[in-house]
Amino acid sequence: VKKKIFAANWKMNKSFKEAQSFCQSVKAALSSDFYNSAEVFIFPQNFSLAAVAEGASNTSIQFGPQQIHKESKGAFTGENSLDLAIVLGSKICLIGHSERRQFFAETDELVNHKIKLCQSQQVRPVFCIGETLAQREQNQTEKVCEEQLSRGLFGVDKQKNMVIAYEPVWAIGTGKVATNEQVKSVHQFIFEKMTGWGFTDFQILYGGSVKADNAKELISIPYVDGFLIGGASLEAESFINICQA
């Protein structure tokens, strides 16, 4: 049985101190038994990555950056490298979030490069895909998801673990959750594509307005292996409530 994954994406929020206290709360609330059937991922803003690294020590909490530069080092003022996140203990990395695609012009090709970089460093990529509202209204959801998947995964190692996060762009931060039917249908579509392409070890997370009060229902949908949580991951209490759903 696959472990469920509960992933917090703090986006551009949470200071070093706030990150420390969040980790303390999660540590206190989730017993070691919890981690037998689930994994907890935290994606802090880079200034707080070290705080989470420290707060997560001696726990099963995993953490990593929300975005990395495509090169490992060099003259790229202002950028952050996967290598330096690894030094802090990162074993996971968020790749291709829709906000990166939308506001920072990340292309499928760049996403593909970064996924390969993660694989080469034994880091598990959490690879985000999802359609916009206009694309859904034009019945292009499956087409868009398939394109993002096939381009992002071009030439990657299919035996290595891959975490896909399906986040419909229209459900992010809007309070509009995809319906159970919509979630099931896209997750099943992704599952069948991945299996058909020969991927043997992957999970599919749902993201988009996941909250404590809808988590229980969403987690019971077939092909949903966990969540990528934005707003509701900012308070330890609501994040813990989602984990316990």
Ligand code: 13P
């Ligand atoms: P919200 O949970 O705030 O909708 O954000 C989802 C998200 O983008 C997580 O990566």
